[in-house]
Amino acid sequence: MLTQRGDRFWTYEESLRFFGVELGRIMSVMKLSSGGLFVQSPAELTPELKATLDDLGEVRFVAPASKLHGHLYMEQYRAAYPNAELLAAPGLPARRSDLRFDHLLGDTPDPRWGTDIDQVAVVGHRWLTEIAYFHRPSRTLILGDVGFHIGERSPLKTRLVARALRIYQRIGPPIEFRLTIENEDSFRRSIRDVLAWDFDRVVPGHGEILETGGKRAVLEGYDWLFE
Template identity: 55%
Template sequence: MFSELAPDLFVLSEPLSFHGFEIGRNMVVVRLPDGDLFVNSPAGLTPDRVAALNDLGTVRYVTPSSKLHGHLHMEEYERAFPDAELFAAPGLDRRRADLAFDGLLGGSPDPRWADSVDQTAFLGHRWLTEIEFFHRPTGTLILGDVCYNLGPDAPLKTRLAARLFGMFGGVSVPLDLRYTVKNEAAARRSVERILAWDFERVVVGHGRVVERDAKRRVREAFEWLY
């Protein structure tokens, strides 16, 4: 159910259809040194998933990447794990007024997980701020929607569309995000902060985990900004 990518780092991949195209989605779980679990982009819960998470540790922090990515099932974690703390990405507290958030995510890591997980904000977009995370012990960058990695394992319809939009076979920035960046200087500064991290692996919100040449591939994905 949860694949262990490295010690204390787990991913759950599941299908996701977006406008008729199967792009998949990845949920990331980081086990902190005290056994608490940091959950990013939470997937829907089933009894088996609840049991699997309890086997990994104590679900403590539940985070989205943005007001669009990774928030749809947060209420399930609130019910299943009464001690869990929910965090809002910029704008999500207004969009999900039904949830009682315990904190707001920003461009600096929250002290509750800062010893293991760093974070920054991707800025410059017209209407969306995404929070990016970095798990220091495993050198893993955790992204939401700013990069996809769609490859030959994707369904034919998705592969064809990815080729058409220049997003097939490698780490790539979706065209809709490229065209809606309003402040390229702010976006470049955001990318430079991300590239300053010493990461060797990338877990994207949609697509395959990147295990080789991760920093080079992310840098190349953002060459259009320079």
């Protein structure tokens, strides 16, 4: 149900089809020093998943990557965990007016999770700001749509589309995202902030988890930004 990847860090992978292409999506679960759980990009809260989470600890925070990525099923976590706080990426409160959010995410982590998790607001895109996360105990970088990683284990159709979008066996955003970056200097500074973290593992928004060598892979995936 959950796969432990490192110190107090687990992932859960589920299917996601977009225009007929299987992309997959990944939920990350981090156990904080306080004992509570920080859930990023929540998956559908099935009875089996809830039981597994409950065995790990109390869900305290539920966070997305952006207004487009990782907000599905948040209402299920609100219903199941009334004391949990829902965190919003920029633009998400307007998109999910059906939800009450407790905190708006930005560059500065809240002290309640900041000991374990750092964050950066990746800015400069025309219409999307994404929150990248770094889990210190497991040295894991967690991305959303700025970090696809489609590999050879993906279905043939997915691999073909990934080649066209320039995300096959590379960590980074699809070509259409790159073409709609409005302020490249700001976007570059955000990615430099991400690269300043001491991460080794990378959990992408879609695709295959990279267990080691993550910093070099991100740098190579963003070579177009640093030319």
